[in-house]
Amino acid sequence: DVKVTQSSRYLVKRTGEKVFLECVQDMDHENMFWYRQDPGLGLRLIYFSYDVKMKEKGDIPEGYSVSREKKERFSLILESASTNQTSMYLCASSSSGGDVGYEQYFGPGTRLTVT
Amino acid sequence: GEDVEQSLFLSVREGDSSVINCTYTDSSSTYLYWYKQEPGAGLQLLTYIFSNMDMKQDQRLTVLLNKKDKHLSLRIADTQTGDSAIYFCAAANRDDKIIFGKGTRLHILP
Numbered sequence: 194d195v196k197v198t199q200s201s202r203y204l205v206k207r208t209g210e211k212v213f214l215e216c217v218q219d220m221d222h223e224n225m226f227w228y229r230q231d232p233g234l235g236l237r238l239i240y241f242s243y244d245v246k247m248k249e250k251g252d253i254p255e256g257y258s259v260s261r262e263k264k265e266r267f268s269l270i271l272e273s274a275s276t277n278q279t280s281m282y283l284c285a286s287s288s289s290g291g292d293v294g295y296e297q298y299f300g301p302g303t304r305l306t307v308t
Numbered sequence: 309g310e311d312v313e314q315s316l317f318l319s320v321r322e323g324d325s326s327v328i329n330c331t332y333t334d335s336s337s338t339y340l341y342w343y344k345q346e347p348g349a350g351l352q353l354l355t356y357i358f359s360n361m362d363m364k365q366d367q368r369l370t371v372l373l374n375k376k377d378k379h380l381s382l383r384i385a386d387t388q389t390g391d392s393a394i395y396f397c398a399a400a401n402r403d404d405k406i407i408f409g410k411g412t413r414l415h416i417l418p
Contacts, residue, residue, distance in 0.1 A: 197350070233316065235410030236351075236396070283350055287406075295339065295400050299350035 196220070197300040199284050205306045212271040214303050216284030224287045225267035226297065227251075227259065229280040236283065242267055243289075274307045281305075310334040310401045312409040319415045326384040328412045330397030335378060337399040342371065342382045345394045345411070354395070355382070384414075392416045 200215035218225065226241040228251075238251030240259040248259050256278060260268045267286075271278055281304050285297040314330040332340070338359050343351040357364045357371045357380070364371045370383040380399075384391055397409040 233410065236408045285351075295406055296341065296353050296356065297351075297406055299343075299352065301350045302348075 197284055197286055197298050199282075199300040199303050201303050202301060203304050203306075205308065206271075206274050207308055208275060210271075210274050210307075212274050212305065212307075214269040214271075214282055214284075214305070216267045216269070216286075216300055217265055218267075218286040218298070219265065220286065220288070220298070221264065222286035222288050222298075223264075224289065224295070225261065226285040226287075227257075227267065227269045228283045228285065229253070229278075230283055230302070231280050239269065274305075276307050279305060279307045310337065310399055310405075310407040312397055312399050312407050314395075314397050314409040314412050316410060317413050317415065319417060320387050321417045322387060322389060324387055326382075326387045326391065326414055328382045328384075328395050328397075328414065330380040330382075330409055332378050332380065332397075332399045332407075334399060334401050334407075335375070336402050338402075339400040340371075340373060340380050341396075341398040341400075341406070342369075342380075343396040343398060343408075345396065347393070351396060387414075387416055389416050389418075 197218045227239045228236045242261040258270045284300040287297045311333045320326045341356045342354045344354045368385045372381045394411040396411045
């Protein structure tokens with residue numbers, strides 16, 4: 194069973210704080226993704242990584258950075274948290290190709306509130 | 309780029325069939341997916357269809373694909389309260405990127 198875990202389910206931070214969201218997958222997947230989910234906007238891709246130390250900007254990278262030092266771990270960093278970054282953050286991983294193409298496996302999400 | 313559209317809300321009476329519709333723009337999409345998100349949880353793959361198929365059935369779920377119209381639907385037979393969730397349509401494009409729709413919230417009436 195593929196497992197994607199995220200470090201926290203709920204997080205409350207103050208404006209201006211540096212925030213780290215951690216994601217770990219145990220299936221040796223090459224690809225990892227960070228999304229944010231907001232009501233009425235669905236899932237929006239922030240960053241993704243297709244290999245260790247590689248990263249690509251998604252649709253809304255501003256205000257975020259990422260780190261992938263090990264294959265199983267992908268971190269999302271909010272350098273200086275702002276209230277408009279209050280959201281649900283979802284991590285996902287996938288292998289390349291296979292029977293279902295690029296099926297993404299999702300973590301449970303981290304609900305971040307910035308006050 | 310690829311765009312995936314679906315309605316935001318659907319209300320269905322328990323025991324009836326639910327049909328959730330989705331349209332996509334990239335005709336070269338290879339795989340099309342339906343994900344389910346239950347309250348407070350991440351997304352979980354429900355079913356998928358490869359682009360050379362036009363129908364797939366899996367127990368209460370039926371996926372229909374009309375490639376010509378770029379239209380995908382998910383039918384849930386005998387809808388139960390446990391089916392209450394947000395359903396995301398997604399398409400894999402030629403760059404191996406999965407594009408998600410905004411999600412359809414399925415509400416079950418007693």
